[in-house]
Amino acid sequence: xxxxxxxxxxxxxxxxxxxxxxxxxxxxxxxxxxxxxxxxxxxxxxxxxxxxxxxxxxxxxxxxxxxxxxxxxxxxxxxxxxxxxxxxxxxxxxxxxxxxxxxxxxxxxxxxxxxxxxxxxxxxxxxxxx
Numbered sequence: 001x002x003x004x005x006x007x008x009x010x011x012x013x014x015x016x017x018x019x020x021x022x023x024x025x026x027x028x029x030x031x032x033x034x035x036x037x038x039x040x041x042x043x044x045x046x047x048x049x050x051x052x053x054x055x056x057x058x059x060x061x062x063x064x065x066x067x068x069x070x071x072x073x074x075x076x077x078x079x080x081x082x083x084x085x086x087x088x089x090x091x092x093x094x095x096x097x098x099x100x101x102x103x104x105x106x107x108x109x110x111x112x113x114x115x116x117x118x119x120x121x122x123x124x125x126x127x128x129x130x
Contacts, residue, residue: 003059004068005126006052012119014044019112028105071130075121079114086110 022028022037053060064072090107094100 002068002126003052003056003062004064004071005123006056007049008119008122008126010048010052011045012116012123014041014048015112015116015119018044023105023109023112028101031104034105034108067130071122071125074125074130075118078121079118082114082117083110086113 018037018041022033028034086107087110090103090110093103093106
């Protein structure tokens with residue numbers, strides 16, 4: 001398994017575990033909880049990526065090849081669509097006078113969903129050999 005696919009799996013796992021817990025637990029009422037979840041996500045990504053790099057140092061230090069760059073580009077396009085849709089939904093919610101905390105969490109959810117979509121797309125593209 002290529003190192004970049006491993007990092008996509010790590011990111012997917014961390015996103016679902018941490019942000020899934022955040023949204024499921026109803027921690028949406030606090031900005032501090034949102035920041036805490038993000039800090040925990042970043043720390044988890046750092047630790048697990050370093051562990052993956054230790055187990056395959058040669059693969060981790062290798063620059064991205066043409067296929068990996070294409071996979072990153074295609075998956076980023078999916079992310080852009082998801083985040084843009086979420087942002088437009090948040091703008092619409094503001095015009096409907098939806099509570100600003102819900103709008104902020106809606107935007108945050110769009111960012112998280114965009115990241116999850118990118119990770120899933122990368123994994124699928126790596127598996128399909130795109």
